[in-house]
Amino acid sequence: MRQLGKRQATVWVDAAQHEAIKAYLQGEEPLDAPIDQDQIRLQEWEAQLAEQEARLRARAEHADSLWQTHEALVNEIKDLKRQLASARQHVKPARSFKIVELAARRDRIAEAMRVGSYSKTERRVDDLEQQIGLSKKFSAEIKGTKSRLHGFVDVATGKKAVTHKREWGAYSFDKSILAESEADLLLEACALLGRVENDVERAGSDITKLHAQRTAERKAFFAKTESTLNARLFHGLDRRGEILFIASMNGSGRGYGKWADLLERLDGRGTWRRDSAVSLFREALAEEKGSMFRRIVDTLMSGEKKLDEMVAGIVEKFRHPDTEDKYGALADRLTTFLVAEQIEKASRP
Structure with a gap:
């Protein structure tokens, strides 16, 4: 090979270059001619253009998909509006309405009985006893209101007749004059009044216990005061x-x-x-x-x-x-x- 004017060389090539060199040496096909700078730039632009075209096609496909989704949502909203209009004509029972009740109602009632309206200090023992009586009165008023409301529902739904207390005559409704949802709402109000009544009674019980405690404390203070004054003044x-x-x-x-x-x-x-x-x-x-x-x-x-x-x-x-x-x-x-x-x-x- 040296006599033929050749010399050995070590170069780093990839697989394609290796195969191309082998083919050239074996005389199968010549190596590509060197590419000038303009051709290189042209190839880079062509590659960038192909990439941009691919992105545009992807965006177009995504936009088409969004439009189809938009159309589907518009149609779904129209369908929901039709369902809502139909549902308003056939109102669901009021029991499906979730009532968020007042938290710590019992504590709030007990606190109102325990302290004065203006001084915000605890009432005296005798005043606490008066508050216990007032809580019983309030509980009785709630019980009466609940009973009257329940009686109204019974009359309005035909379960009970309308009568005079001292005169003859009565009538009842063959068909309820309340929608089912209206009757359910009023019955739920009766149940709520019952829960409020229970809280009032429990708060009254709390004040009753407090009154007993304060009475015992007052009795002990009274005995100690009397003993001290008798020893230091009256004896x-x-x-x-x-x-x-x-x-x-x-x-x-x-x-x-x-x-x-x-x-x-x-x-x-x-x-x-x-x-x-x-x-x-x-x-x-x-x-x-x-x-x-x-x-x-x-x-x-x-x-x-x-x-x-x-x-x-x-x-x-x-x-x-x-x-x-x-x-x-x-x-x-x-x-x-x-x-x-x-x-x-x-x-x-």
């Missing part, structure tokens, strides 16, 4: 001291109740009363103590002040020198009056 207090206490609590005014009646008796009025001055005094003292105890307990339950703090204020006010200066003379007069009445009563045969 060992003589009658004059008790009179001085009532006078200081009422101030310069006579007020109302047994204390006012007792002062009238002291001034020579109200002698027509059968009860004695001593009994009036005992009742006046009990009234004043009870009123003071209730005020203290209400304050304790509200959490505004502590018992020791309030008792200390009452004791300080009573033992202040001004108390004796203002009401000492009245206490002396009334003590003498009560003793005189007892002596007079004891001297009677």
Whole structure:
């Protein structure tokens, strides 16, 4: 091969190039002539054009598919409109209508009974008891409304006759004057009223339990208040001291109740009363103590002040020198009056 002017060479070729070289060497077919730059660009453009044409054909096919889908949707919407128009002429029963009921209705009712409308603080024990009675009244009103509505449906659907309560005569409907869906809707309203009634009763039960709890707390506070005041103020207090206490609590005014009646008796009025001055005094003292105890307990339950703090204020006010200066003379007069009445009563045969 060297004598023929040839030399060995190593080149990297693909399979087609390899076969072409072999064919050339074997003399089967010549190698392609070199391609100039213009031909290369022309081939690239032809390839790009073919690619663009393929994309256009794909887009055209996609657009045609979308149009067919659009036509199908238009026809489907027309068909749905026809079905809707037909369905409106034959309304489905109202029971198919889903009612979204109020969440936590029982808690909302109980909260309205528990707190005041303006203060937004919990009602006092007596007021809570009043709310329990009102909840029972509201429940009864709902029950009556439900019964009347159910009765109307029975009449309107021909299940019950229309009659006079005290007169003769009746009639009923052979055919219902309510569509089935209307009757179902009214019956569903009856069921809803029943559920509301149940929530009202359950809320009333919640307030009943709260009332029992607050009553027990109030009773415990009352006992503790009475014990503390008896130990720090009333224990060992003589009658004059008790009179001085009532006078200081009422101030310069006579007020109302047994204390006012007792002062009238002291001034020579109200002698027509059968009860004695001593009994009036005992009742006046009990009234004043009870009123003071209730005020203290209400304050304790509200959490505004502590018992020791309030008792200390009452004791300080009573033992202040001004108390004796203002009401000492009245206490002396009334003590003498009560003793005189007892002596007079004891001297009677």
